[in-house]
Amino acid sequence: MQWLLDHPDFWDQHRGEHVALWGYEMIAVGKTRKEVVDEARKRGIKFPFVQYLPVHEHEWYLGMSNQPAVEP
Amino acid sequence: MTQFEFEYQFNYRPLFFQAGGQKLLTPPLPVIEVALSHNEAVTTDFALIDSGSTFSIFTREIADELAIEVLQGRVQKLSTLGGSLLAYAHEIDLEITPNLHYKTEVLFSEYPIPRNLLGHNGFLDHVAVALRSKYGLIYLHPEI
Numbered sequence: 001m002q003w004l005l006d007h008p009d010f011w012d013q014h015r016g017e018h019v020a021l022w023g024y025e026m027i028a029v030g031k032t033r034k035e036v037v038d039e040a041r042k043r044g045i046k047f048p049f050v051q052y053l054p055v056h057e058h059e060w061y062l063g064m065s066n067q068p069a070v071e072p
Numbered sequence: 073m074t075q076f077e078f079e080y081q082f083n084y085r086p087l088f089f090q091a092g093g094q095k096l097l098t099p100p101l102p103v104i105e106v107a108l109s110h111n112e113a114v115t116t117d118f119a120l121i122d123s124g125s126t127f128s129i130f131t132r133e134i135a136d137e138l139a140i141e142v143l144q145g146r147v148q149k150l151s152t153l154g155g156s157l158l159a160y161a162h163e164i165d166l167e168i169t170p171n172l173h174y175k176t177e178v179l180f181s182e183y184p185i186p187r188n189l190l191g192h193n194g195f196l197d198h199v200a201v202a203l204r205s206k207y208g209l210i211y212l213h214p215e216i
Contacts, residue, residue, distance in 0.1 A: 001097065004088060008095045018133065018184070033133030033184075037115070047116045052131060052184045057090050061154030062185045065124040069149035069156055 004051065016055045020048040078202060078211035080169060087120065087187055100208045102201075104190075107167040108178075110138040117188055121201060121210065125191030128166075128178045129159055134188070135180040138164070142180050150179075158182040166194065174198055174216050 003024050004010065010019070010026075020027040020036035028039035033050050040048035054060060084100035102121040107114055108130065115137045119130070127148065135142045145160030159179035167173035178194045190196070202211040 001086075001088070005095065005097065011090065011095050016184075032136065033131070034137045037137060050117065050133075051088055052133065052186045054090075054184075054186050057093075058154050060089055060091075060186055062152055062157055063125070063129045063150070063181060063187070063189050064120075064122060064153040066122075066129060066150045066152045066157070066189065066191065067126050069151045071149075 001049070011053050014053050016053070018050055018052050020045075020050050022048050076200065076202070076213065078200070078213040080172065080212040082210040082212070084205070084208035084210065085118070087118070102203050102205075102210050104168065104210065104212075106188075106190075107173075108134060108138060109165045109167065110140055110162075113138040119188035119190045121195070121203070122189045122191050123196065123201075125189050126193060127159070128176075128189060128191045128194030129157075129185070130178055130180055130188045131185045132160075132180045132182060133184050135160075135162065140164075140180065142182070145180070148179055157185075168199070168212065172199075172212070172214050 018033045018036045019029045020040045022045050028036040030036045085103045086097040089098045103118050107116045132142050142160050145162045148159050150157045159181050161177050163177050176194045200213040200215050
């Protein structure tokens with residue numbers, strides 16, 4: 001996790017993308033989670049840590065405290 | 073007074089977060105690693121225990137990895153802290169530990185979301201949970 005904290009510019013350069021991390025190493029970055037997981041598995045890492053980097057800041061809250069939407 | 077015993081214990085862990093342009097880690101939160109499987113496919117990811125959420129919801133990218141046709145599930149409109157969201161229900165096998173796993177319905181978001189959430193449906197209705205934030209400890213016991 002530390003690698004991503006140490007590279008804040010990476011967050012802005014790769015908005016809307018997924019990054020796979022393993023220890024202090026960035027394994028892969030790509031448009032889809034499957035793409036980066038496949039790349040990690042090619043390197044023998046079966047379950048890498050994957051983080052989606054949202055385009056907009058409010059997306060960090062998406063899904064939290066979810067309730068069924070009330071229809072108007 | 074009713075007393076409870078819990079079979080499993082986990083440690084809190086931080087999550088990535090961005091606020092005011094700052095990229096940071098949250099303070100440790102009740103987050104556990106779970107494995108989701110569908111047919112022969114399996115993947116793992118971290119999920120935040122969110123007692124304020126009605127549904128357990130995972131990013132659609134996990135469904136794609138498990139070869140689940142997201143849009144073919146029952147549609148559920150949600151209001152959330154980050155805005156409204158469309159999600160689709162699918163049955164998967166949720167594994168918390170090798171001895172604690174069950175089939176349940178969870179939601180997958182229409183678009184990618186940065187964190188998965190374990191809410192009442194699909195998690196808290198299967199597992200008793202105690203949180204000790206002071207010590208960063210999560211206790212779980214199956215109620216399946």
